[in-house]
Amino acid sequence: MPRTTKTKTPVEKVAKPAAPKKTRAKTVRPKKAAPKKAAPKPVFKTGYVALVGRPNTGKSTLLNALLGQKVAIVSDKPQTTRISILGIKTTDKGQTVFIDNPGIHKPLHSLNKRMMNFVYSSLETSDVVCLLVDATEKFGHGDEFVLETLRKVKTPVFLLINKVDIVRKDKVLPIIAHYNDLFPFREIIPISALKGINLDLLEGLLTAALPEAPKLYSDEEISDQSERFLFAEIVREKILKYVKEELPFVTAVYIETIEKKEQADWKKPGETRPVTLIRASIFVEKDNHRKIVIGRHGSLVKQVGIEARREIEEYVGHKVYLELHVKVREGWRDSEDVLDLIEGQKGSVPFS
Ligand SMILES: Nc1nc2c(ncn2[C@@H]2O[C@H](COP(=O)(O)OP(=O)(O)OP(=O)(O)O)[C@@H](O)[C@H]2O)c(=O)[nH]1
Numbered sequence: 060m061p062r063t064t065k066t067k068t069p070v071e072k073v074a075k076p077a078a079p080k081k082t083r084a085k086t087v088r089p090k091k092a093a094p095k096k097a098a099p100k101p102v103f104k105t106g107y108v109a110l111v112g113r114p115n116t117g118k119s120t121l122l123n124a125l126l127g128q129k130v131a132i133v134s135d136k137p138q139t140t141r142i143s144i145l146g147i148k149t150t151d152k153g154q155t156v157f158i159d160n161p162g163i164h165k166p167l168h169s170l171n172k173r174m175m176n177f178v179y180s181s182l183e184t185s186d187v188v189c190l191l192v193d194a195t196e197k198f199g200h201g202d203e204f205v206l207e208t209l210r211k212v213k214t215p216v217f218l219l220i221n222k223v224d225i226v227r228k229d230k231v232l233p234i235i236a237h238y239n240d241l242f243p244f245r246e247i248i249p250i251s252a253l254k255g256i257n258l259d260l261l262e263g264l265l266t267a268a269l270p271e272a273p274k275l276y277s278d279e280e281i282s283d284q285s286e287r288f289l290f291a292e293i294v295r296e297k298i299l300k301y302v303k304e305e306l307p308f309v310t311a312v313y314i315e316t317i318e319k320k321e322q323a324d325w326k327k328p329g330e331t332r333p334v335t336l337i338r339a340s341i342f343v344e345k346d347n348h349r350k351i352v353i354g355r356h357g358s359l360v361k362q363v364g365i366e367a368r369r370e371i372e373e374y375v376g377h378k379v380y381l382e383l384h385v386k387v388r389e390g391w392r393d394s395e396d397v398l399d400l401i402e403g404q405k406g407s408v409p410f411s
């Protein structure tokens with residue numbers, strides 16, 4: 060977010076008439092001890108860091124690794140992230156607000172145009188941009204398009220060559236040389252978001268590149284997404300694990316209701332325990348999509364439900380009942396109403 064720095068109006072100095080000199084008897088005063096040198100004030104660095112790159116390059120994996128906890132869902136299918144989310148990391152040296160973005164791609168539906176708008180606005184907002192590239196992928200037109208997009212940005216850009224854990228060391232140097240010729244990167248760092256390679260180095264360099272500024276968020280804040288949105292994303296992540304081809308692109312999850320209540324605890328007669336009841340809709344575009352997501356005798360949706368419920372239970376710390384309904388919403392990717400509904404889940408109540 061652009062911050063405004065107030066510039067003080069200089070106070071006008073009014074020349075006072077010189078006071079008449081008085082002659083005084085000299086008094087001998089004890090010498091004052093030399094003032095101790097004040098310890099340098101610790102510098103606090105704060106700012107926004109946009110994580111951008113083509114789909115599947117590991118942006119969400121990196122966000123989770125940097126925060127040390129899962130905030131964003133991850134999958135091996137492209138275009139997993141659809142809405143930007145913030146991941147806030149506060150240390151005694153500074154506060155880095157990472158913006159995890161959808162992957163940069165050619166938008167064909169309203170959904171994808173919205174995804175790209177998130178990317179563009181994060182480029183405007185950020186103090187530093189981290190471009191992630193996949194060390195296992197060949198450079199192509201998509202990468203050229205990404206660099207073209209970044210040429211319009213004035214912010215310093217770090218190049219993060221990700222997934223170096225699965226490429227031979229001698230393959231990395233040519234990638235560095237290639238990118239170095241194409242763009243004036245502030246830093247080029249080979250990393251592995253998955254294995255944590257060079258992440259300390261990255262964090263140190265990022266903090267150094269951020270402006271000196273006070274915190275923007277409280278120490279407890281970790282993300283700007285609501286529980287509702289997180290639950291919807293967890294369900295979607297489990298679906299992405301089991302579907303392929305066009306299914307990942309045509310599936311959306313909407314949490315209809317979340318109800319928290321007390322239930323009789325059968326293990327402790329006379330006592331109650333908290334439970335959360337969640338009803339979620341899974342939107343797909345066609346009836347044959349619906350059949351695939353439901354699976355044979357409901358096996359796929361059941362498996363998705365089991366895995367998502369377990370993860371949500373871990374998050375809330377108590378029993379969860381999760382009800383999933385698969386519904387056809389033809390052309391939802393171009394329906395502003397459905398897109399508003401899904402996006403609206405992100406809400407304004409952050410979790411910590
Ligand atoms: N081997 C290896 N795999 C990684 C690494 N980082 C991410 N991955 C894998 O790459 C895939 C994509 O990761 P994501 O974090 O979802 O990628 P993304 O850039 O957020 O993808 P979109 O949200 O679709 O743009 C997943 O299967 C990750 O496990 C890494 O450092 N090493």
Ligand SMILES: [Mg+2]
Nearest residue numbers: 118119139140
């Ligand atoms: Mg992602």
